[in-house]
Amino acid sequence: MDRHVSGPQLARLLDLPAGARPYYRALAEAVRTLILDGRLPVRVRVPAERHLAAALGVSRTTVTTAYDLLRERGYLDSRQGAGSWTALPDPGALGLDNPWIASDDDGLLPLHVAAPSATALLPDALAAAVEAYPRYGLGMGYDPLGVPALRAAVAARYGARGVPTRPEQILVTGGAQQGIHLLMTLLAGPGDPVVVESPTYPHALDAARLRGARLVPVGLQDDGWHLDLLDGALRQSAARLAYLIPDFHNPVGHLMDDAGRAALAAAARRYDATVVVDESWAELAIDDVPPVAPLAAYDTDGRVISVGSASKLWWGGLRIGWIRATAALVRRLAVLRSAMDIAAPLFEQLVVVRLMERVEETRAERRTGFGASRDALAAALREALPAWEFTVPAGGGALWVRLDAPVATPLADAAAARGVRLAPGPWFGVDGTLERHLRLPFTLPPDALREGVRALAEAHVAGPQRGGPAREPIMPAL
Known part of the structure; x- marks a missing residue:
């Protein structure tokens, strides 16, 4: 059975700036962002133009024009008389390289791993x-x-x-x-x-x-x-x-x-x-x-x-x-x-x-250690990379960071050249989406996290690094 999203459901997911002009372009960009972020999965049938127009309170022509733009850029596949499905364009259209790869003994700061050192117990x-x-x-x-x-x-x-x-x-x-x-x-x-x-x-x-x-x-x-x-x-x-x-x-x-x-x-x-x-x-x-x-x-x-x-x-x-x-x-x-x-x-x-x-003793130990590291990582990111967005979680072991552009994989290459291994968003997705995200763990000590953010900020300023020696591929140890 085909998966689909209704007009009211898609309208609720969209984040459209008030007074955006031209509206059709803002609508297309909002749908594109949902797809790239993985919040609107690939191969899901989108609502018919008239249904989404009714849910948004705009003309059908506006939605039709937005869908045409999405089709032109490879984010919608359509079949005559059957409807339209979310899609991803060729990777080259996204400006992405192959997923970052690294060996397991290269001495880089392991910001790709959300795993703590052993408990004191x-x-x-x-x-x-x-x-x-x-x-x-x-x-x-x-x-x-x-x-x-x-x-x-x-x-x-x-x-x-x-x-x-x-x-x-x-x-x-x-x-x-x-x-x-x-x-x-x-x-x-x-x-x-x-x-x-x-x-x-x-x-x-x-x-x-x-x-x-x-x-x-x-x-x-x-x-x-x-x-x-x-x-x-x-x-x-x-x-x-x-x-x-x-x-x-x-x-x-x-x-x-x-x-x-x-x-x-x-x-x-x-x-x-x-x-x-x-x-x-x-x-x-x-x-x-x-x-x-x-x-x-x-x-x-x-x-x-x-x-x-x-x-x-x-x-x-x-x-x-x-x-x-x-x-x-x-x-x-x-x-x-x-x-x-x-x-x-x-x-x-x-x-x-x-x-x-002694489970409660360990929970108290982790609460203190992870809390200090989480707050240090959040503060360092706000100072060095203020355009990046994240919500500080009440628990767990990582921040899920939204970048200012869909460059997580090439940014990971650039960070590796500066001594930091990263977990880019596509590792956590199904269809090659999530290029606008990084997962940054706070399971390391605060000083190590501050060092990692400094290197990450340098990599961000320098831009993507392409080419370089090949490395053996690994997946994140999470």
Whole structure:
């Protein structure tokens, strides 16, 4: 089924300056910006001219002229008698080079990575795990479901957050990414539609693409999720699977409120869809925000699956994550993962068991450290690059920055020449959009972030750097 956006929906998304003249050109530019920012996904049918004209209160001729301009520049594809769909022009028309690539050992400041150094509690947890480790020597050394003590600890944490959970509902994985990969492998197949946000976590997109799934992006707006757009995407695509990040969204930082979570769970029931919820950042509030229940709290029939991780709260080197689902689904996933690695490493699981006992201490530690780094990064950007726009999130680990031109990829090349690795917006999109955005993490110390912004400002002034030695491609470690 074709996806489409109605006249009132598109009118609400448009940001048209008051008194803009000529109006048709301002309208075309506003639609183009929505497409490039990923807020209006590619291959979505736009409303007929008369419907958008009625919604905007302008003449049909004005909208027709704007659509003609968008078609001329490659942002609309039209078929006689069938309608018009959003599109992207040839990359050369955007003035973009190939995506920035870099090696993993080049010594550049890693502003492409939203991952903190280890918690100060790690040495104590390591020592406790060393003490406990020999007791497991009498067994076979691995459990496809995870160490019972860790499954119980994760289940108890969900209970404390408002979602009663049994240990049988927890599968321990080798990081959240393995959990996402397992779920995509089990629940998505070639050609199956999978609803995702735009922007979103790049490695989840990779996992869906590996299965040959068809990605159905829904633009994430400046003010958060528009539930009618998510509802429409589920209905129009007939998707049976969605991957969403409602908790301090990566990379945007939004936090979905309880009303939105209830509406999302209701939409999943209405369209018989399963929602995979990435909670990697859920424990990382910086400011005082109203508490929200996990999305699973609104689930009545086992269609919300939660994925968690030790990486963002404690340390990425632990490579421990988990899936919360029905006990039956957990058993199916455990059988599936046996073709991959059989079980997560025992020692790291024991470390996380100890860290779980002190989760609130770690949250307080991260709140202080991330808060100082976030504020330092925001202040440095406002001083050095005042034309760039961003909203300071109440939690998470990054700023989603809107540039003054769609140059994120060439700017990343220029920054690399000055010692900084960046994560340009297209890494987080589906269709090559988001060139007007960068994700800048605040998981590094304040001084490192100030240094990075100084280099970034120099790169911005100097302009895009083209050519240069080829590097091995990598994707961001997020």
